[in-house]
Amino acid sequence: MSSSSPSSPIKVVIVGAGFAGLTAAISCRERGFSVTLLESSPTRRQLGDIISFGSNSGRIFLRWPGVEAALDPLCHHSDGLNFYAYDGDFLCRQVWDSEKEWGKRFNGHRGEIHEVVWNHAVSLGVDIRLGSKVIQYFETESKAGIVLKTGERISGDVVLAADGVRSLARTIVLGFEDKPQSSGYAVYRAWMDTDKLKENPLTAYLADPQVDHHEGWLGPDVHFLVATLQKGTKCSWVLTHKDTADIEESWSAPGDIEDAVKAVEGWAPIVHAIIRATPPDRVVDWKLVFRDPLPTYVSPQSRIALIGDAAHPFLPTSIQGASQSMEDGVTAAVCLGLAGKENVQEALKVYEKIRYERVHAVQQTGVTNRDNWHKADFDEVKKNPASIKLPRYDWVLNFDAQEHAYKVYEETAKALQEEKTEVTAAL
Ligand SMILES: Cc1cc2nc3c(=O)[nH]c(=O)nc-3n(C[C@H](O)[C@H](O)[C@H](O)COP(=O)(O)OP(=O)(O)OC[C@H]3O[C@@H](n4cnc5c(N)ncnc54)[C@H](O)[C@@H]3O)c2cc1C
Known part of the structure; x- marks a missing residue:
């Protein structure tokens, strides 16, 4: 050396x-x-x-x-993440307190x-x-x-x-x-302003200027996570679901709101409300590549x-x-x-x-x-x-x-x- x-x-x-x-x-x-x-x-x-x-x-x-x-x-x-079952039942809150000393x-x-x-x-x-x-x-x-x-x-x-x-x-x-191979899963992903969320009583609480929210709904072979930030003005959600389509992957591939809604058919109304509050040009469909x-x-x-x-x-x-x-x-x-x-x-x-x-x-x-x-x-x-x-x-x-x-x-x-x-x- x-x-x-x-x-x-x-x-x-x-x-x-x-x-x-x-x-x-x-x-x-x-x-x-x-x-x-x-x-x-x-x-x-x-x-x-x-x-x-x-x-x-x-x-x-x-x-x-x-x-x-x-x-x-x-x-x-935020100091934690609220988990719900797909039907809306609250499951638990995971707090990150214990790992504060990790950085x-x-x-x-x-x-x-x-x-x-x-x-x-x-x-x-x-x-x-x-x-x-x-x-x-x-x-x-x-x-x-x-x-x-x-x-x-x-x-x-x-x-x-x-x-x-x-x-x-x-x-x-x-x-x-x-x-690259298909992982068998894909993710609809969105980043948006919270204006539309504020208009719906189901979702208005997410646009809180004081507290950032982080929530997740889990179901068979699908999960949906939402996070707010920048004093309640911005919201991001991701919906991971089974997908057997080809694996062409591009960050700019447009996603379809109705397809995203279909992936969570029968789920809690708030999940549908968040997806439907998304401007169509703010959703991408990302195929998860595996190697x-x-x-x-x-x-x-x-x-x-x-x-x-x-x-x-x-x-x-x-x-x-x-x-x-x-x-x-x-x-x-x-x-x-x-x-x-x-x-x-x-x-x-x-x-x-x-x-x-x-x-x-x-x-x-x-x-x-x-x-x-x-x-x-x-x-x-x-x-x-x-x-x-x-x-x-x-x-x-x-x-x-x-x-x-x-x-x-x-x-x-x-x-x-x-x-x-x-x-x-x-x-
Ligand atoms: C545009 C984009 C958006 C992303 N958005 C998210 C996101 O929202 N959330 C998330 O979790 N992950 C996202 N990712 C993936 C995430 O950034 C990576 O998984 C992770 O950060 C590892 O980063 P990386 O630098 O290894 O790869 P990447 O972030 O993929 O960066 C690779 C870079 O190499 C460049 N490149 C590729 N081929 C060539 C070439 N032949 N010549 C010169 N340059 C080349 C690409 O343009 C890119 O800038 C995104 C990736 C990209 C490229």
């Missing part, structure tokens, strides 16, 4: 300016690396709706000066939170190049790079591929093209690493997709900083080793949480309502990715070196 010379910073090329790419870029700039961030979108779009950051990624935001203050007015603030959570509009993080990256001198679609990745023993649609080639010491669930970089890492866990996140020459959804798409019921993508970005940067420019290949291998088991264990919680809700026997749930509370794991949420990476880097690098020596000896 050597430390990087200040006169020759590590040159990092990052593909994708989602939360994985931006976090990696910020964490790399904090360590003095040169960073080029390529994003295919021509503009920084305010796309998406509600997104959740648990206290494990909340602590990453808290380390970035000014970011907490910018996020606070945008985010949802602060941030839940809000993806586009608005993204803008805050983007601005922080720019303030640190991250060179973000919009309209830069990557069409090819390459690597040699001594460098890695990409080719843009324009034909321009950009290379560096390493490439961090944060190009999302439809990652192109997976092909060079895997050596073949793997196709088998990858055997590796790192390319054959160990100069390209997948981070975020490119490495491991999450089901929303894990409530950890964005958080894990940020943990990846921080971990990769810490590893590169500790390894230094001459040892970036070691850094990427250690990054993978540190992240792999944790990410897959957290990913699995998305399946267990969803099945706990969707496959519940609701007669039994009514006898034991607490059974549908979300498990809150301290190993997931009370975790500091940066501290952890610093702590285990050396031992992990050593273990990898020993593994390599054993394999060589056996040949």
